[in-house]
Amino acid sequence: MNLHVPQPIVSVRDLSVHFHSASKIISAVNGVSLTVARGESVALIGESGSGKSVTLRSLMRLHPEKTTAIKGRIEIDGADVMTMSSSTLSAFRGSVTSMIFQEPLLAFDPVYTVGEQIIESVRRHCRLSRKDARAVALEALRSVRIPSPEQRLEAYPHEMSGGMRQRAMIALALACKPRLLLADEPTTALDATVQIQILLLLRELQREMGLSIIFVTHDIGAAVEIADRVAVMYGGRIVEEAPLATLLANPCHPYTVALLSSRPEGGLSKGSRLETIPGSPPDLSRLPEGCAFAARCKYASEACKKSFPGRVAVSPEHYVSCHRFPESA
Amino acid sequence: MGAYILRRLLLAIPIMLGVALVCFMLVQIAPGDPLVSVLPPDASQELRAQMITAYGFDQPLPAQFMKWLWHAVQGDLGTSIATSRPVFSEVMTAAINSLRLAFLATLIGFFFGCLFGFVAGYFQDTWLDRLASVFSVFGVSVPHYWLGMLLVIVFSTQLYLLPATGGGPVGASGWAWDWAHVQFMILPAITLSVIPTGIIARTVRALVAETLAQEFIVGLRAKGLGESGIFRHVVKNAAPTALAVMGLQLGYLMGGSILVETVFAWPGTGLLLNSAIFQRDLPLLQGTIWVLALFFVVLNLLVDILQTLLDPRIKRA
Numbered sequence A: 001m002n003l004h005v006p007q008p009i010v011s012v013r014d015l016s017v018h019f020h021s022a023s024k025i026i027s028a029v030n031g032v033s034l035t036v037a038r039g040e041s042v043a044l045i046g047e048s049g050s051g052k053s054v055t056l057r058s059l060m061r062l063h064p065e066k067t068t069a070i071k072g073r074i075e076i077d078g079a080d081v082m083t084m085s086s087s088t089l090s091a092f093r094g095s096v097t098s099m100i101f102q103e104p105l106l107a108f109d110p111v112y113t114v115g116e117q118i119i120e121s122v123r124r125h126c127r128l129s130r131k132d133a134r135a136v137a138l139e140a141l142r143s144v145r146i147p148s149p150e151q152r153l154e155a156y157p158h159e160m161s162g163g164m165r166q167r168a169m170i171a172l173a174l175a176c177k178p179r180l181l182l183a184d185e186p187t188t189a190l191d192a193t194v195q196i197q198i199l200l201l202l203r204e205l206q207r208e209m210g211l212s213i214i215f216v217t218h219d220i221g222a223a224v225e226i227a228d229r230v231a232v233m234y235g236g237r238i239v240e241e242a243p244l245a246t247l248l249a250n251p252c253h254p255y256t257v258a259l260l261s262s263r264p265e266g267g268l269s270k271g272s273r274l275e276t277i278p279g280s281p282p283d284l285s286r287l288p289e290g291c292a293f294a295a296r297c298k299y300a301s302e303a304c305k306k307s308f309p310g311r312v313a314v315s316p317e318h319y320v321s322c323h324r325f326p327e328s329a
Numbered sequence B: 001m002g003a004y005i006l007r008r009l010l011l012a013i014p015i016m017l018g019v020a021l022v023c024f025m026l027v028q029i030a031p032g033d034p035l036v037s038v039l040p041p042d043a044s045q046e047l048r049a050q051m052i053t054a055y056g057f058d059q060p061l062p063a064q065f066m067k068w069l070w071h072a073v074q075g076d077l078g079t080s081i082a083t084s085r086p087v088f089s090e091v092m093t094a095a096i097n098s099l100r101l102a103f104l105a106t107l108i109g110f111f112f113g114c115l116f117g118f119v120a121g122y123f124q125d126t127w128l129d130r131l132a133s134v135f136s137v138f139g140v141s142v143p144h145y146w147l148g149m150l151l152v153i154v155f156s157t158q159l160y161l162l163p164a165t166g167g168g169p170v171g172a173s174g175w176a177w178d179w180a181h182v183q184f185m186i187l188p189a190i191t192l193s194v195i196p197t198g199i200i201a202r203t204v205r206a207l208v209a210e211t212l213a214q215e216f217i218v219g220l221r222a223k224g225l226g227e228s229g230i231f232r233h234v235v236k237n238a239a240p241t242a243l244a245v246m247g248l249q250l251g252y253l254m255g256g257s258i259l260v261e262t263v264f265a266w267p268g269t270g271l272l273l274n275s276a277i278f279q280r281d282l283p284l285l286q287g288t289i290w291v292l293a294l295f296f297v298v299l300n301l302l303v304d305i306l307q308t309l310l311d312p313r314i315k316r317a
């Protein structure tokens, strides 16, 4: 055992998440394995319904317990999340790992001020007086560069602009100095210029705090700004995983290729069209036995329909699950 | 906030005028001779004419209305034909009795309504939810006079626990908060409380279910709150609407309890309306309706202000 290799902050093995509804079982995540190093930022990308949010929420066990079957191993900061008692779990949420959401207006309680909500979180995790907690909240708002933070503390969520609210959400998430930030499309609902500001802010805070980030998006443009490494999801599985530059230069999985070419290079020039991937996403209640992308893949062969391809390293740190890259190679 | 209240108060004036006109006209177009009840059947024509002049029935309607309104805004609602006492004091005594009853009934309703509502909302689609729903449907749909009579049969005539009818011990005047008086309130208050219980339960259930389905609940879990911490947020989100519904129920109970007050002979506005109608006591009828309407408008105003204070999303401009 090599003692010099630092323990990763996140280690997920064979995670599967199935939702049981009245008539069917939705297989939202089907065997995801993911490792995130300390201080690293990983982007999960994929189209709508590919299981990105479900994977992210599983890391904090946020799914309703009654209707959800989670299997696999989740280790965060050395602790086994799957076996935590409910009190350990709620102490872990918000202190070791925090989450920010796509629509900050919906993620705040509308009838409490932003300040009250940050203070509530701070007091939940550190035994502080109201006054000290308020000071921590104020400091958190300052650290996300919100102008006139004293006044923002007293504002209700609906009284802020979208970008301001997302900053406040980040302040809430980071107020207790977590080690891991889970970001679920935090910029999707924002204007393009505000998006960039938020991404830059996250990048900066990540460096300052030595934070690890898992960043969910379906926009490669956002991933480029923030990610060290990218994992591409399809049908509840990670189909390709590589450092950002490698993935952009040498995408291997046909789905990744399609996803990358669906993105306008340096903005859409006049007359050029956004390439969309033909076909529709798989039905998660009736996933095929083989590769879920086979039905939409122009390279699909018989093997693709029969079995799911194993994970293959095409180069160091670059993994793909596709029958075009056989395991023996 | 001050400007908002002032605007709401100004808005209430035309509403009150409209209500005054409607209840004045309603009584005018009602069939029957208002003097039947005060005059002996064999009264002379002169006496009749005298009475008509005394009550002002000989003047044109608009003049009668203006005169009535002019007196009404000064608190003079005329004299009851049946009892010859001032309508104002009759109505006020009755209104206070009704208010006392309605208040107790609303409190009971609020308590049980919230209890059933929260349980049903938290345990949606389980047997607890269904049980609570059965209770609330029962509350809204059971005929109240029937329930009242049932309670009287069980608790008064069978078990001798509580008095069947009346507004206080025989011979006592006025009210006191002692058992001798309060025991008279219990059965009518329980009977009246089943409506607000049902309505508040259904409202609270919907509010709780709606709040629990919102994204920010996941946000609260994600920042480490447990169930009790989340409950606080649910309560604060549900409170403005639940309190508003409770306030309106208080208003309905004030005027809407004719049958229940009659069953229990509770000396409130319901009983007063009942006797005013059957005795063709026009001034009393008009006065009672008007005071009830006034009460409802004021209550609405209070509810709106309360809701504005409690819910930051409502603009106060």
Ligand SMILES: Nc1ncnc2c1ncn2[C@@H]1O[C@H](COP(=O)(O)OP(=O)(O)OP(=O)(O)O)[C@@H](O)[C@H]1O
Residues within 6 Å of the ligand: A019, A021, A026, A028, A046, A047, A048, A049, A050, A051, A052, A053, A054, A055, A063, A064, A218, A284
């Ligand atoms: N609590 C739940 N119960 C049942 N099904 C669910 C639940 N949560 C998510 N799903 C389903 O799981 C699938 C994957 O959803 P997920 O939210 O992870 O997609 P996503 O990749 O985040 O897409 P998007 O870009 O739209 O956010 C979807 O089909 C969704 O309907």
Ligand SMILES: [Mg+2]
Residues within 6 Å of the ligand: A052, A053, A054, A184
């Ligand atoms: Mg999502």
